[in-house]
Amino acid sequence: MAKSENFDFEAFQKTATDRIRSGSPLLGTDGVFTPLLKAFLESALEAEMAEHLDGEESSNRRNGHGKKQVKTNLGTVEIAPPRDRDGTFQPRIVSKRSNVLSSDLDETILLLYSQGTSYQDISAQMMQIYGVEISESTITRITDKVWPLVQEWRTRPLDAVYPFVWLDAIHFKVRKDGRVVPMAVYCVIGVNNEGYKSLLGMYLGESEGAKFWLGVVTDLRQRGVEDIFIACIDNLKGFAEAIECVFPQTEVQLCIVHQIRNSVRFIPDKDVKAFMRDLKKVYRAETKEKAEMKLDDLEKDWGKKYPTVIESWRRNWGRLSNYFQYTDHIRRVVYTTNTIEAFNRQLRKSTKTKGAFTSEQALMKLLYLVQERITQKWNKPVFNWNAVLSELSIIFGDRLRLPL
DSSP: OGGGOOHHHHHHHHHHHHHHHHTOOOOSTTTTTTTHHHHHHHHHHHHHHHHHHHHHOOOOEEEEEEOOEEEEEEEEEEOOOEEESSSOOSSSSTTTTBBBBBBBHHHHHHHHTTTTOHHHHHHHHHHHHHHOOOOOHHHHHHHHHTTHHHHHHHOOOOOSSSEEEHHHHHHHHEEEETEEEEEEHHHHHHEEEETTTEEEEEESSSSSSSSEEEEEEEEHHHTTTTTTEEEEOOOOOOOHHHHHHHHHTTTTEEEEEHHHHHHHSSOOOHHHHHHHHHHHHHHHHSSSSHHHHHHHHHHHHHTTTTTHHHHHHHHHHHSSSSSSSSSHHHHHHHSSSSHHHHHHHHHHHHHHHHHHHHHHHHHHHHHHHHHHHHHHHSOOOOHHHHHHHHHHHHHGGGGGGGOO
């Protein structure tokens, strides 16, 4: 006899009414509504078994019932799923290898996981909220469901044209081959023709260089990107050479803020204020010509004392000074890599409680979930985009590919 046929709804209704009046909890393992959920699940399983046996051409038949504890957002429920002699029954509502029912439960776990919550704290919160004990292996199985989405996201098609692209790295520790190794995740953010930001990709690597960057920009090309106007980067080794190979028309703008930070590292505290006062005259000049005059003055005043700093500005000047050819509208966009640094800060906020990740896949699962949460808020175009677009159309002409 089907287990659900033993459920006495009238008795349940009376008992539930009495328990509600006495203040018993509605949810949880011993909640008022838990018996009703148990009856529903067993009834649904019996219906699935009947459908399964009707479709069998063999002599397969029922073989009693088993016992199983199922975790739901109403608490843990013990059910008696039906079994068949051939063992071919694969229930859909509660699969054989799953002990978690509710998608709401999965979504809650994934939300907590994306916020950098530890497995231990996730388990504690699930017990507090739902009265459900969730093991680390169950949490892993739930987060593993994200991996196909990660792979799909990493290979999704991109727009043909991105006027602006930013690249920067964020570093993590990952267990690999029995040891903990530092690894960098290189994030690429683009702005499309409508002025909206999107995360184009996250690329994991142990080291950077022309070969690595060639793989990154080739991936962008293979996913549909045909043109990038300006790429804003920290002074990433080998990137300029790689992007010139794949996108030869792209201008590379080195981040001024990164250059300043690197310079200040070599200046003693007693001279920082005075040096910065003179340096500002360089990068805040109205034109490139005026900036170069101020750079000459900077070298006269500080070159003998800090030759390494001045030499760095001279060596990188070609790519540091690209922004001078634009008006303030575009300068504000390409002046620094603040856009991607702000994104990386939010990644760090959600991963700061983590030590070493157990694998590269574990790291990418978490970063994918975090970026999904962050990028949902990217629903406004870049500030003053109409003015930026107008200037872009003059400078880059037909490359912009605006719809008629």
